Amino acid sequence: MPAVEHEPDFAERASMFGEKVRFRAHQLQLTQKDLTGLSRSYVQLLWNGRGGHRRSDGTYQSPNPTMDILMRLSVVLRVDDGYLIDHQRGVGEHRERSSR
Helix, strand or coil, X not given: CCCCCCCCCHHHHHHHHHHHHHHXXXXXXXXXXXCCCCCHHHHHHHHCCCCCCECCCCCECCCCCCHHHHHXXXXXXXXXXXXXXXXXXXXXXXXXXXXX
16 A cells, blocks of 8 residues: 655745744743654754755655654653644644653
8 A cells, every 4th residue: 555645835934843842842941852762863853853864955854753753752841642742733832741
């Protein structure tokens, strides 16, 4: 079965994902190093809303973190599980998760 093409606004959603991670990390005064043992370069890619692979036209693909990464980030950022990927909720519109 062929892969399903992403909706046209996938890059916008990826950008919002990065904004949400940055915003919440700043609220909690967390550094990139504090984010769940992920490499700093990977966290930078997420924060900037881009993946690690550059296309032939010079643009970067959108990030596509695994469920494991999403869950680990939501725990460290103390947000509800769906907040980071819910494109209908804006930056800062999360429910706070109780401590780790």
